[in-house]
């Protein structure tokens with residue numbers, strides 16, 4: 001055994017800061033800041049939620065990290081990968097920054113709720129944790145407010161003020177309090193999200209890293225999205241409460257026993273990676289109150305944020321309302337947007353914008369709002385997020401870039417919030433889901449760059465090879481959920497707070513995905529028909545561009561069906577998923593009409609340019625639809641604002 005692996009393990013249940021052979025003891029953030037850059041602390045999380053803090057030095061590699069995990073947590077680490085966002089870490093750990101959360105994932109595809117939980121019992125490894133009870137996983141000044149709240153909570157914990165569990169919502173959440181007993185923060189551990197191994201409300205069954213409630217958002221990855229929404233909310237424009245990623249240690253947190261998903265009793269302090277958000281005192285949420293009193297500017301600002309981040313979960317319960325005048329008259333309420341865990345999906349998705357039919361959303365943007373939108377720079381945003389949240393996936397950033405470009409161009413064209421939101425939303429007709437107008441533009445842009453590659457003299461394989469690879473490299477569906485629909489239906493909390501506007505819910509998306517999974521098996525058979533058949537399909541693929549050019553809203557479904565079969569099978573959009581998982585494992589193909597992760601840098605740049613070019617005709621079409629709708633409904637001057 002290498003010398004450094006013999007060093008003592010400091011851990012307390014799932015808590016640990018692993019001291020390496022350099023012998024230094026971790027004493028919190030301050031001491032790390034003073035140390036040389038040779039030493040970095042990281043937090044390694046297993047798929048079942050155990051967290052081990054350890055200090056790395058330059059000679060460390062994935063193997064040594066895994067060995068330490070094996071010793072400290074008694075978990076098998078063979079056949080597993082150490083991942084950091086999109087990256088699978090091998091020998092070189094230089095990309096891993098101080099305080100980064102890493103994930104240990106097993107390489108087998110079909111994991112289920114019956115997979116034994118690897119949470120340590122604590123008996124073998126109980127030692128004192130050297131780190132503080134709450135540590136912000138960043139030293140950025142952007143989290144100054146959070147730092148102050150953390151300080152207050154730690155003081156309160158020392159005098160015995162304990163957190164309280166939050167009963168609403170599907171995930172595990174806890175109100176942490178100050179010395180006066182007032183709630184000052186809400187903490188949501190990443191391993192207690194819906195379907196995550198330690199969810200306290202019975203919604204378990206998946207490992208961290210697998211597709212979650214939304215198929216394009218992995219289990220355990222909602223925390224960094226909450227932080228991303230806060231970081232992107234420049235000048236506190238939309239009023240997102242200060243949010244950070246933390247490592248937090250407390251006995252209140254939930255740990256399930258792995259086999260049945262039952263709560264473990266008598267568990268001592270456990271460490272979790274969690275989102276930490278300032279608690280904002282409020283009077284009610286937007287589902288409890290008429291929306292007509294909401295200020296136009298507040299609705300616009302939240303809508304602008306939702307569009308940029310493609311929020312798939314802006315239901316009324318995720319808008320807190322505070323009365324400013326004690327009564328809550330028109331304009332005298334403040335809106336606080338919360339719960340951004342399902343934003344920035346890894347591929348274009350159907351967003352959920354509760355505000356879409358509110359009259360405020362049909363009022364044109366103000367000069368200030370247009371100025372704010374004009375100044376948005378999605379490339380700069382991406383760089384900022386990469387630097388503040390190094391685990392963020394490139395696919396999420398590409399979605400941010402596309403949606404921000406879409407917003408900027410649409411606002412400059414003169415579209416209002418409701419029109420932009422509608423263009424991003426899918427339509428459901430006769431039980432079928434149509435791609436949104438935004439997605440159609442993306443499909444068209446991908447078609448055009450694919451055609452360009454086919455006809456380019458530089459194209460190496462020529463048409464046959466190109467077509468063959470399109471047909472054979474499309475995404476295999478790697479994820480096989482073990483829960484059946486009965487499992488999903490069994491918990492009434494699923495009916496809580498979702499999709500009140502259009503009757504859709506994440507549940508229906510899940511059901512659809514199962515159907516599509518079955519269908520994709522048929523597709524799989526069809527794919528293995530050989531090169532000749534693949535070549536046969538070429539003309540229809542090449543014709544798609546032309547056929548989509550004159551697409552109208554009413555024709556969308558039909559045209560799309562002509563292209564892809566009957567469902568979104570994305571022959572342009574998928575990628576191979578082998579028998580082994582990687583950090584960049586593709587999400588299920590059926591989750592999206594448009595993928596963004598599978599393009600290389602050059603394709604992505606070409607795609608972005610094409611996308612931008614295609615926007616103005618799409619906006620013109622939308623404007624004419626709005627006008628004709630207004631005429632037919634005689635709504636022209638009925639607006640009350």
Ligand SMILES: Nc1ncnc2c1ncn2[C@@H]1O[C@H](COP(=O)(O)OP(=O)(O)OP(=O)(O)O)[C@@H](O)[C@H]1O
Pocket residue numbers: 166168169170171172173186241277278279280281317318320338339341497
């Ligand atoms: N920043 C905050 N300030 C005050 N209360 C909050 C805050 N964030 C969340 N809450 C309260 O906690 C409840 C649960 O939070 P949240 O909706 O974020 O959890 P969730 O498990 O993600 O819920 P859902 O299942 O609706 O997605 C909210 O309904 C709200 O009442």
